[in-house]
Amino acid sequence: KAGVTQTPRYLIKTRGQQVTLSCSPISGHRSVSWYQQTPGQGLQFLFEYFSETQRNKGNFPGRFSGRQFSNSRSEMNVSTLELGDSALYLCASSSSGPGDEQFFGPGTRLTVL
Amino acid sequence: DAKTTQPTSMDCAEGRAANLPCNHSTISGNEYVYWYRQIHSQGPQYIIHGLKNNETNEMASLIITEDRKSSTLILPHATLRDTAVYYCIVRRENFGNEKLTFGTGTRLTIIP
Numbered sequence: 001k002a003g004v005t006q007t008p009r010y011l012i013k014t015r016g017q018q019v020t021l022s023c024s025p026i027s028g029h030r031s032v033s034w035y036q037q038t039p040g041q042g043l044q045f046l047f048e049y050f051s052e053t054q055r056n057k058g059n060f061p062g063r064f065s066g067r068q069f070s071n072s073r074s075e076m077n078v079s080t081l082e083l084g085d086s087a088l089y090l091c092a093s094s095s096s097g098p099g100d101e102q103f104f105g106p107g108t109r110l111t112v113l
Numbered sequence: 114d115a116k117t118t119q120p121t122s123m124d125c126a127e128g129r130a131a132n133l134p135c136n137h138s139t140i141s142g143n144e145y146v147y148w149y150r151q152i153h154s155q156g157p158q159y160i161i162h163g164l165k166n167n168e169t170n171e172m173a174s175l176i177i178t179e180d181r182k183s184s185t186l187i188l189p190h191a192t193l194r195d196t197a198v199y200y201c202i203v204r205r206e207n208f209g210n211e212k213l214t215f216g217t218g219t220r221l222t223i224i225p
Contacts (some may be wrong), residue, residue, distance in 0.1 A: 104156030
C-alpha cells in the first residue's frame with residue numbers, strides 16, 4: 001500500500017498570503033488528521049476529518065480551516081499568513097476503527113517570510 | 114488524556130539495547146501506551162502500543178509495569194538509523210477520538 005502523501009513538500013509564502021496544503025491518505029483510510037509541528041510548541045493537533053465531516057478540532061484560530069473530499073483526500077487552508085505559522089504541517093490517516101493506528105505523511109514545510 | 118514524562122535525551126552505543134523509559138502515572142484504565150518516533154524532517158512513525166501486557170514486534174518491545182504507571186521501550190540492537198526523537202503517548206481507544214498529543218519526547222542518539 002502506498003503511504004500518506006502530502007503536497008507540496010516545501011512552500012515559501014509571505015505574510016498576508018493564504019496557502020492550501022493537500023493530503024492523500026492511505027487507500028481505504030477514512031480519517032485524516034492535521035498537525036502543526038514547531039520547535040517551540042512541539043506537535044499540536046489542528047483538526048480531524050472523517051467521511052467529509054470535521055469530527056475533532058484543536059485550539060487554532062479560524063484562519064486555519066480544512067475539508068475532506070469524498071475520496072478521503074483532505075486539504076488544509078491557512079489564510080492571512082503570519083510569521084508564526086512557519087512550521088511543519090503533518091497529515092495522518094487511519095481507518096478509524098477501534099485502536100487503529102495513525103500513519104503520518106512526510107509533512108509540508110511552510111516558511112512565512 | 115494522561116500526560117507522559119520522558120527524559121529529554123539519551124545516548125546508546127550501536128549494537129546495544131536502547132531502553133527508553135516513560136512515566137504515565139495518571140493513566141486511566143482504558144488508555145493505551147503508544148510509542149512513535151520521528152527522524153529529522155520526517156513525519157512521526159508508529160512503533161508499538163500496548164494496554165497492560167508486554168508487546169513485541171519487528172521493531173521493538175514494550176514493557177508496561179503491572180500498575181501501568183510507567184513503561185519502557187526497548188530497541189534490542191540499536192543502529193545508527195534509530196537516532197530519532199521518541200514519543201511516548203497515552204490515548205483512549207475510543208472510536209472517533211483521533212487526537213494525539215505529543216510531549217517533547219526523548220532524543221535518542223546512537224553512537225558508533
